[in-house]
Amino acid sequence: xxxxxxxxxxxxxxxxxxxxxxxxxxxxxxxxxxxxxxxxxxxxxxxxxxxxxxxxxxxxxxxxxxxxxxxxxxxxxxxxxxxxxxxxxxxxxxxxxxxxxxxxxxxxxxxxxxxxxxxxxxxxxxxxxxxxxxxxxxxxxxxxxxxxxxxxxxxxxxxxxxxxxxxxxxxxxxxxxxxxxxxxxxxxxxxxxxxxxxxxxxxxxxxxxxxxxxxxxxxxxxxxxxxxxxxxxxxxxxxxxxxxxxxxxxxxx
Amino acid sequence: xxxxxxxxxxxxxxxxxxxxxxxxxxxxxxxxxxxxxxxxxxxxxxxxxxxxxxxxxxxxxxxxxxxxxxxxxxxxxxxxxxxxxxxxxxxxxxxxxxxxxxxxxxxxxxxxxxxxxxxxxxxxxxxxxxxxxxxxxxxxxxxxxxxxxxxxxxxxxxxxxxxxxxxxxxxxxxxxxxxxxxxxxxxxxxxxxxxxxxxxxxxxxxxxxxxxxxxxxxxxxxxxxxxxxxxxxxxxxxxxxxxxxxxxxxxxxxxxxxxxxxxxxxxxxxxxxxxxxx
Numbered sequence: 001x002x003x004x005x006x007x008x009x010x011x012x013x014x015x016x017x018x019x020x021x022x023x024x025x026x027x028x029x030x031x032x033x034x035x036x037x038x039x040x041x042x043x044x045x046x047x048x049x050x051x052x053x054x055x056x057x058x059x060x061x062x063x064x065x066x067x068x069x070x071x072x073x074x075x076x077x078x079x080x081x082x083x084x085x086x087x088x089x090x091x092x093x094x095x096x097x098x099x100x101x102x103x104x105x106x107x108x109x110x111x112x113x114x115x116x117x118x119x120x121x122x123x124x125x126x127x128x129x130x131x132x133x134x135x136x137x138x139x140x141x142x143x144x145x146x147x148x149x150x151x152x153x154x155x156x157x158x159x160x161x162x163x164x165x166x167x168x169x170x171x172x173x174x175x176x177x178x179x180x181x182x183x184x185x186x187x188x189x190x191x192x193x194x195x196x197x198x199x200x201x202x203x204x205x206x207x208x209x210x211x212x213x214x215x216x217x218x219x220x221x222x223x224x225x226x227x228x229x230x231x232x233x234x235x236x237x238x239x240x241x242x243x244x245x246x247x248x249x250x251x252x253x
Numbered sequence: 254x255x256x257x258x259x260x261x262x263x264x265x266x267x268x269x270x271x272x273x274x275x276x277x278x279x280x281x282x283x284x285x286x287x288x289x290x291x292x293x294x295x296x297x298x299x300x301x302x303x304x305x306x307x308x309x310x311x312x313x314x315x316x317x318x319x320x321x322x323x324x325x326x327x328x329x330x331x332x333x334x335x336x337x338x339x340x341x342x343x344x345x346x347x348x349x350x351x352x353x354x355x356x357x358x359x360x361x362x363x364x365x366x367x368x369x370x371x372x373x374x375x376x377x378x379x380x381x382x383x384x385x386x387x388x389x390x391x392x393x394x395x396x397x398x399x400x401x402x403x404x405x406x407x408x409x410x411x412x413x414x415x416x417x418x419x420x421x422x423x424x425x426x427x428x429x430x431x432x433x434x435x436x437x438x439x440x441x442x443x444x445x446x447x448x449x450x451x452x453x454x455x456x457x458x459x460x461x462x463x464x465x466x467x468x469x470x471x472x473x474x475x476x477x478x479x480x481x482x483x484x485x486x487x488x489x490x491x492x493x494x495x496x497x498x499x500x501x502x503x504x505x506x507x508x509x510x511x512x513x514x515x516x517x518x519x520x521x522x523x524x525x526x527x528x529x530x531x
Contacts, residue, residue: 041302049300182331201285208289228288235280242274 004098011102020069024061028114031057032121047127052216054118067167070150075160093245107143135215141233145204148240155248174206304353319355341375345382356389366399376403394423410441435470444478473515480527483507494525
């Protein structure tokens with residue numbers, strides 16, 4: 001465990017040094033300018049628009065950082081045979097845990113930086129509400145699942161491009177799933193409904209993890225909601241992690 | 254013994270892994286289906302950019318943005334709102350943005366003008382939307398047709414006829430826009446107007462098929478008109494309306510009951526109007 005933690009911290013340092021991490025920080029700073037523009041466009045609700053678009057910017061940049069960073073990182077380690085060294089000394093499940101943990105820590109770091117920048121921005125435009133921290137927490141949970149899926153696809157596919165695309169599709173699919181469910185629940189076809197119902201049960205429920213809609217109106221999530229989404233995310237994370245260890249155990253690298 | 258212990262420990266590890274996996278998966282499915290149930294409603298941000306700003310975007314991006322708004326509007330059809338009025342207003346705003354960005358996306362009219370209408374206020378809102386944005390596609394027959402359709406659903410048959418007539422004047426308009434109008438005149442109780450309309454059509458028709466259906470519907474309406482006039486004669490003579498068309502024949506007001514070329518026979522309804530059975 002100590003080995004995993006110290007290697008995760010090392011991994012975090014590596015992620016922090018990546019150009020992509022710095023690029024995302026700059027992207028977010030520029031994005032805040034775009035938020036300002038959107039805030040000006042909206043005649044009313046400017047404060048809500050600023051919060052909503054700001055949090056959306058954090059999510060987009062974090063998704064890019066996790067998906068691209070982790071997939072490329074894994075591909076690089078595979079091509080330079082660093083992966084072999086890790087697997088030899090750590091074991092497959094510990095290696096996966098290290099990789100995921102280092103990206104989760106990097107996401108935490110990014111959330112702290114971007115959350116701080118957004119808070120200052122919102123304070124300047126008198127739109128700040130502490131409720132955005134609730135949204136940032138839910139964002140961390142969401143990104144944790146994105147990281148889990150990215151590591152799974154990075155292992156499954158040899159090409160990082162495929163891994164990135166697959167994770168992006170999962171992300172977009174999970175975001176749009178409640179709407180698809182709503183539409184398909186009205187179809188008279190039992191089989192189609194059954195398929196969507198099954199997908200709804202298994203796919204990550206991102207829309208329910210998201211507290212952004214509460215934060216934009218200045219509302220905090222309830223304690224029960226926080227506990228529920230945390231349990232859900234942890235259970236999901238364990239599922240994907242175990243699946244990943246099984247795949248990695250079977251795969252020739 | 255050692256091999257057995259090793260085998261046993263690997264097997265045990267595998268069982269534990271699958272048990273943990275199964276347990277976690279059950280938690281995920283339980284949360285998805287029962288805690289985060291699909292019917293759980295949530296508040297959404299009512300913000301859309303002003304269309305005049307979006308018009309300044311380059312043409313390539315405009316089309317893409319239009320698609321994005323279109324998809325968003327389609328997805329919003331399944332959203333839950335406090336009231337249906339709010340929902341219609343919100344959906345129409347998104348469809349309007351998509352339309353302003355790409356006026357050729359005519360399905361925007363259909364969804365915002367027709368699909369959203371399920372009660373009189375939403376149908377009226379649909380008509381308002383179609384009339385407001387008709388200017389973007391002045392050569393499209395669908396828009397007056399859909400306005401007419403909304404009026405039809407509202408029971409305002411004369412307005413429906415007016416818009417069907419407008420739609421039928423377009424070069425690309427299908428022929429049913431003309432053939433459906435006699436039925437609307439019938440529903441509106443304006444039989445004489447229907448006869449005038451069909452006689453006008455007959456004088457211009459060149460196609461044999463067209464002449465055939467026009468004559469058939471003309472005879473149908475003329476029979477209704479004939480029976481209606483005889484019914485009024487009956488009332489003038491006997492001081493009361495007849496109980497049935499057969500009674501008019503018994504009293505010698507009509508010599509025979511004309512056959513119905515379009516429906517399944519004529520009858521006198523509760524309000525004393527001559528109707529066709531369908």
